[in-house]
Amino acid sequence: MTAVGVRMLGMRRSFGAVHALDGLDLVIEPGEFIALLGPSGCGKTTALRVLAGFETADAGTVWVGDKDITGTPPNKRDMGMVFQAFSLFPNLTAADNVAFGLRVRGVDSAARRKRAADLLELVGLGHVGKRYPHQLSGGQQQRVALARALAIEPRVLLLDEPLSALDAQVRVQLRDEIRRIQQRLGITTLFVTHDQGEALSVADRVGVMRAGRLEQLADPDTLYHRPATPFVGEFVGTMNRLPGVLGSDGTVRVLGADRPVAEGSDAVPGEVAVLVRPEAMTLSASETGSALVVVRTFHGALTRLSVRLGDGDEALVDLPSPAAAGIMPGDTVTVGVGEGPVLVAATDATRIPAGETV
């Protein structure tokens, strides 16, 4: 099977007054693994459902390879899909779930069984074929769902937050496994999530959506280190928002130092917000420092310090755990911004809420 590319062009879809898709253009290369990232309600699921054919778009075309499939019904699209919620058919065993797509295609029973067994093996569940979904853990269920989607040898694999109902650890495991299998099979994949860690760690390229459009589509490194817009910067990874003053010379003054302004910045000279990653911050213990450590949380290799700056703002600083060993809540410290260009945004640009709108 040779991989095919997927293109969605000028996609529009409204629900009443809500423009879930607002002229989305998305081009996926053959065999590529794209993660679609974005805040809740930005249209990720809608994009996927339009691609799968569950939703009819108001305008726009969908292409798989060089075929226009805009009008094709979902059961003729040959796309494998894994859903967020547990979508296994509760009345069928794991093996029968996997074989389902073959069954409705009339594949004979022996071939079906063989293929289901192979695929369960592939997702590491060779031994649970006879179990019913309710006898499987959440992670196992999603593995079976993945195997089921793969069984029909889809040209395109669609995953709509397949991990969000799972425990953190299972999530990481399964996410890596999905990636491994995808690479092995070379299948064109669109993976929807609103967990940026997930998106960054598995995808070839990550698309960040906002209000029905793509804001940036790039590889994780670029996205993390060179976000195209402040929105992307703040949405992907943790970002401190520090007060600064933008000069007209392309530098910005922040925490007492001048730093070059990165591309994609979006502000006019004057008071601005400077966006800095916690690991790009510097921190050293100092009796005379103007900042105060408030909370210290241990994250294994890294330790995150939450500090109150002199002006009352809070900032997060990530240090390697050994470097942070002696620093405790209540200590006074000096905080700075590491070398290198920084993103700058207008102070009044709405801050993007992380994950949910409270």
Next chain:
Amino acid sequence: MTAVGVRMLGMRRSFGAVHALDGLDLVIEPGEFIALLGPSGCGKTTALRVLAGFETADAGTVWVGDKDITGTPPNKRDMGMVFQAFSLFPNLTAADNVAFGLRVRGVDSAARRKRAADLLELVGLGHVGKRYPHQLSGGQQQRVALARALAIEPRVLLLDEPLSALDAQVRVQLRDEIRRIQQRLGITTLFVTHDQGEALSVADRVGVMRAGRLEQLADPDTLYHRPATPFVGEFVGTMNRLPGVLGSDGTVRVLGADRPVAEGSDAVPGEVAVLVRPEAMTLSASETGSALVVVRTFHGALTRLSVRLGDGDEALVDLPSPAAAGIMPGDTVTVGVGEGPVLVAATDATRIPAGETV
């Protein structure tokens, strides 16, 4: 309100042949935040339910402060409890939910309303008091549940996986908030989870349970860096299991280097498994290296490399992202174990499945 300590002594509880609690001793200092960690089915929930009085133990006593409450019914125990999910009364508004405990105590309506409003404010939900539970997001619901538990000014706060039904990002936010509130009120807290990241990042001390007993109770640093047993080591954080040879001189030979054996190790001289954290591994690009990079996942500040060792085993190595910049899948590398003592376990010791039993 002065904080009280909690002690469970010799707790036993069996369901048929299953010993859910098998002589559990747990002592919590006044005002302390303890996280109880452990694989599914190890008895965490049972311990909590015995403490709250929902479950009657077969043997053992429960003390709060210097009072034996073993026989006290749950509605007389003055403990606040937050359940895993869906415990809000669907027929009451958020504010009424919070006020419920005061209402059954006969507090008058104005005082109740005032206090409910304050508590909702405390959990950052001042504006949703009039909404019904189904109009709240999962994260908001759990915040309200927290406020409800706090409203009765409990001496002890019990949380049974209060975050597990939530999205990853909301989870992190809410977890930090719980911690902040707990510190502000200085309330003795027992937090049950099976997510180690959660446990490590919020608790004063973390207890790791296994088969109805406490395996280790220590602060996160100690637990992570000096696990008392291989079980704890592998359960908390990611751990590589490398083949090694244990000498009788207290050192072990692993990946071509001799390393001192850490306390708590559990093996006899000969072939052993050496337990090493990904960030304690060393890795350098090398044409002649015997290891091969298989997968590279980007985690923001860190980059994780999955490498196949010469003998076919896989190992994970975490490098600061800049250090890993040039290393790509397919590269050959040399992998080693950093300086410092390492934990050693018998090779046939069952590996602890992370998070779920597959």
Next chain:
Amino acid sequence: GCGSSKKAADAQNNKTGAAAATSVQDIGGLDALVAAAKAEGQLNVITLPRDWANYGELIDTFSTKYGIKVNSDNPDGSSQDEINAVKSLKGQDRAPDVLDLGGAFAQSGAKEGLFAPYKVQTWADIPDNQKDADGAWYNDYGGYISIGCDAKKIAVCPQTFADLKKPEYKGKVALNGDPTKSGSAFAGVFAAALANGGSFTNIQPGIDYFAALKKSGNYIPVESTPATIEKGETPISIDWDYLNAGYTKELAAKGIDWKVAVPADGVYGNFYCQAINKTAPHPAAARLWEEFLFSDEGQNLWLKGFARPVRLPKMTTSGKADATLVAALPQVDTTKAQLPAPDQVDAAKKVLTDGWTKALNG
């Protein structure tokens, strides 16, 4: 089978052959009628319980005698159900061929033109006041209201309506149903009226009588059936004499000594009517059935079921009535026996329908 509503319309206008015959001569004599009926092979009857006036045996005899299959529907149905069946089943093979109706329904049905006029060979034997002049309907059998009594449970069986008021009968007296619905229960109330100073134009005393009986606790409003009699719940049951007497044999097999008395203080009798459905699917068989019922054989079979066939007076005089059967009938002072006029019955029904619930409630 696949029905056709066209057939119904045709049936309406089908005025040829048996369907148009108003007497056996029109068909060419009894043999021709028998032949035509046999050709049809079936007869649909409706609301005829087998234990009612010996209908079971009548049906079986007719069936064997002429080789005609008799389909009996809705045995517990009412006269209204019969009329409705005629209307709604018009043109269908399963529509009723012949009807056994209460007087009021026979008259209103005739007015609506639902019946085929037919005069049986023995037409002359039927008194004029007991038949429609054109032959749309005619009385078939009748009986008197009687008091049935389980002699094993009741020390002294009541003989009159006056007896029933005695305290010893507390909680033991029942009617065969609800007088606002059941014809025989209605007749029971009318009989009680006659016993208590009422008349054919005044049923109110009967209503008052039962109200008093209910108040004293003697009357229980439960519908008396063989099952309640066997259970002992309704050891005294007011019903048509042919029904009460008809139960005797079956109840004897259960060890119950069922005694029947026609109360001398309230002699009330009435007749049912026969009619042929105008759109009968088996017109010849329907006419043959009537000939059979009004033949000596048919009339004697009714007699065997303790019912009093309409030709009984004439047959007694001519000696064609089976004397042993006549002797077995419950004794009635026939001098007191009169038949109410249909409009009298109608008026009484109205009074009863309006007053019964009010009087008995509480």
Next chain:
Amino acid sequence: MTAVLTRPVEAPAVHKRKRRFNATRTVVLGLAAVYFLVPLAAAVWFTVQDKVHGGVTGEYYTSIPQAEGFAGALRRSLSLAVLTVLGVLLVTVPAMLAVTLRLPKLRPIVEGLSLLPLVIPPIALVAGVRDMLALGPNQLAGTPFGDALVSSQDPELPIILVVVYIVLATPFAYRSLDAGIRAIDARTLVDAARGLGSSWFDVVWRVLLPNLRGAVLGAAFLTLGLVLGEYTIASILLFDTLPTWLVKISGENGQLSVSVSTASLLFTWLLLLVVSLADRPKTSRSDS
């Protein structure tokens, strides 16, 4: 704080509240059992008394199947039951799914219509049906609709009875199915099946129905009970079903008539029980 480290040897007292609840439960179940079983037992006792020889006899029960017409009436009733169950499912399931998945606007209409039959007394409904049927051979004679009305009354298998029974069963079926559809995530299951290449038929037949099993069975039970026990409508429309046949044969024999009704009650219950036991709850949740 003085630490008391003595461990109690015996288990602490079990809470009283658990006991109290079990006591109320036993009392309720006991009273319910008395209320429901005593009348049944009284009826059964009445039918097995041998009034002639004394003692106990089962003759009335054994005589039922031998009576003429039993097989025909039973067959007809069972076919009616099966047709009605199928009919009520065929009619309500697609409608409810469509309303749930695609046409939420129509939900109030469907819901309202499905409640209506509860409101109308069967005796009145059947009168209306009879009036409607009477149109067939009269006002509508010769028209296709008139023909349809007439041919729906085939005495061997009256379709009109099936239709009326479907209507009568709809309120119960609707309730049961509604609960079932709410419990499964119908939309996701439908999407998943469609995505895997299923036609709509496959979706309903292979995915939805098996997963609505409990609800479908519940609906089927109530419908079965209804059809096998319904007397008013069948008798007034003059159809020969098991209940009408039972009344016909019981005649003047009191014990027979009662044994006939208790037998049919127990028969229906056993039938439902067998069907329900045949259903192995593979899909039941294990979360408790």
Next chain:
Amino acid sequence: MTTPAVNTVRARSFTDRARRCGPWLAVAPFLIVMLIGLVLPVIALATGAFEGDSLKSSLGSGYRSAFWGSVKLSVVCAVLGAVVGLLVARAVLSGGTVLRRLVLTASGVLANFGGVPLAFMFIASIGNAGIVTGLLHDWTGFDLADSPFSLYQFGGLAVVYLYFLVPLMVIVIAPALDGVRAEWSEAAENLGATRWQYWRHVAGPLLAPPVMAGALLLFCGSLSAFATAQAMVGATVPLVTLQIANALSGNVSADNAGVGAALAIEMIVLVAIVMAAYWTIERRTARWLR
């Protein structure tokens, strides 16, 4: 790969149309069956009701008191049935699956039971010659016949009606009871509530809407039942269904079908009013569902 021009507006293809019609086709059979089996008969009935002066005579005092009697009986039965059904359902559902199956299937049958056989069962138990009556008399000397309770009056009718109404309640309330989560009672208890407070503030309000819906169902059920009353008390207890039955299918008064139809239509109107009242109350009480 060539990039095609972007079509902003697409003609609706055949498949598009099919997808739009599909749902309607799925609803059609339901609507048709309801039309034939329900709507047309009711219309046929209604035309009868408006002929002549049926409507007027159907509002006569006798019929009015029958309506009142029916409503009284139905309210009593609905309330009792709902309460008892709730208690029984709770007791049954907290038990094992075997009991559950036995009771739920039995309920399915009993909910459809009625008429002469049901009347007889109670007559044989607590009638004047009933087994229980006899045993009570033999054992305790207590004579049921002398007590104020009589099987053949209003109270007796209610007791008998519960025989099919309670099972009906058990069936309809079971799913709602299954939906009450253990977490709620535990949370309440944890917050210091007694059992009674939990029921007063949480479980009670939560179950109120389904219990009310069930009670409404029972109300309709007992309102439209008639065969049992017919066999037990006839018209000595005024009930409108008895009047309807007598008028539509009686042996006594001919030409009364119009009145029967009118009564039936009035009954539908009555129930519609009750339903409307129920919906208003439900809207008020179940605020949290909206």
